[in-house]
Amino acid sequence: MTTYRGRIITFTDSRKIEDFEGYMQVEHGIIKKLSKEKITGEYEDYRDYLILPGFIDTHVHLPQVAIRGKWSDDLLKWLENYVFPEEKRFLDEDYARKMSRRFFGELVRNGTTSAMVYGPPSRESTEAAYEIADEYGINVFMGQTLMDMNVPDELKTSTKKAVEDVGYMAERRENYVLTLRFAPSCSMELMRETAKIAKLYDLRIQTHISEQKGEIEVVKEIFNKGYANVYDTAGVLTPKTVLAHGIHLSEEELRLISSRGSKIAHCPSSNFFLHSGVMKMKNMRKHGISVGLGSDIAGGPYINMMEVMRDAYYANPLSPMEIFRLLTLGGAEVLGISDVTGTLEPGKYGDFTIVKYEGETTEDILANLTFYGNENRIVGTYSHGRQVWGK
Numbered sequence: 001m002t003t004y005r006g007r008i009i010t011f012t013d014s015r016k017i018e019d020f021e022g023y024m025q026v027e028h029g030i031i032k033k034l035s036k037e038k039i040t041g042e043y044e045d046y047r048d049y050l051i052l053p054g055f056i057d058t059h060v061h062l063p064q065v066a067i068r069g070k071w072s073d074d075l076l077k078w079l080e081n082y083v084f085p086e087e088k089r090f091l092d093e094d095y096a097r098k099m100s101r102r103f104f105g106e107l108v109r110n111g112t113t114s115a116m117v118y119g120p121p122s123r124e125s126t127e128a129a130y131e132i133a134d135e136y137g138i139n140v141f142m143g144q145t146l147m148d149m150n151v152p153d154e155l156k157t158s159t160k161k162a163v164e165d166v167g168y169m170a171e172r173r174e175n176y177v178l179t180l181r182f183a184p185s186c187s188m189e190l191m192r193e194t195a196k197i198a199k200l201y202d203l204r205i206q207t208h209i210s211e212q213k214g215e216i217e218v219v220k221e222i223f224n225k226g227y228a229n230v231y232d233t234a235g236v237l238t239p240k241t242v243l244a245h246g247i248h249l250s251e252e253e254l255r256l257i258s259s260r261g262s263k264i265a266h267c268p269s270s271n272f273f274l275h276s277g278v279m280k281m282k283n284m285r286k287h288g289i290s291v292g293l294g295s296d297i298a299g300g301p302y303i304n305m306m307e308v309m310r311d312a313y314y315a316n317p318l319s320p321m322e323i324f325r326l327l328t329l330g331g332a333e334v335l336g337i338s339d340v341t342g343t344l345e346p347g348k349y350g351d352f353t354i355v356k357y358e359g360e361t362t363e364d365i366l367a368n369l370t371f372y373g374n375e376n377r378i379v380g381t382y383s384h385g386r387q388v389w390g391k
């Protein structure tokens, strides 16, 4: 049993925000008690720091950790010039292991304790990445990135192989995610057959949707229908599906996604970086679609989620509290883990991040984090009550 003292800011399941100087007690990885009054016994003293729920990144590409900040203003060219050559290197398991260590190391150093991850292009390298993730002990939802057309041959799978791989991994990893790169590089057969396996094992699914206008045209040319309809036809839109971006969706598509209960990973830093456009939060709210924040490394240059919070504000006029909710409870809802993390409340995992702060009121503090937050602010990261990083 360990007690932590600090300024605790968290949303609660009832969607209220709490902010108080106090104590949090964690036992066997689970939060036991929060209190404004002193809890007897020894405690870890973070009295000049914030204790925040661990950050949640709902969309990030592990094999792109080394290619952040590579300039291009066109998504498809950026994939061709930088992403595909780097992802090919991940077919080598040793390289995958080495870079996974760097990737998960950077996540915890930046306060992230839950992430939905696009893994390497092969099953073997994805298994290696999972082994490294286990060492860090954070909440990782990951799948091998599947594609079977319009990409270099080395990155292609076949429907038969993909179905075997997904079934194999689903048997071994309950957090395994069916990961379809995006419709322009996935045939209808690949999407449909793997979606059947996802249904069988009740897996989460992730893919991209409606990021750039040129990409949307490509989807129309290949499938002769709209983006959301392509996924729906393939059986990919489920309540456990997380779609990245969703910038240029039509009213009809928003209605369809909402009716299927699928979620959106909003990646504003990536959207600005690649000049993809701006996702309109009011559209998502109007249709009752859940939204979390994603770094989208390396479309987005920042693995630190506070930098993504800043861009979320420039994308949509949200209050600092609303943005903080997207990062924590919102992200947990999108990943379907709000029963175990995303807030600091008794019964949830001891997933929390210790952060330097400035300001007096809740709003001032969260605004300061939103506009000036970066890696240097983070002094400790805890996952399931275990310190996974600390200065």
Ligand SMILES: [Zn+2]
Binding pocket: 059, 061, 208, 244, 296, 299
């Ligand atoms: Zn992405």
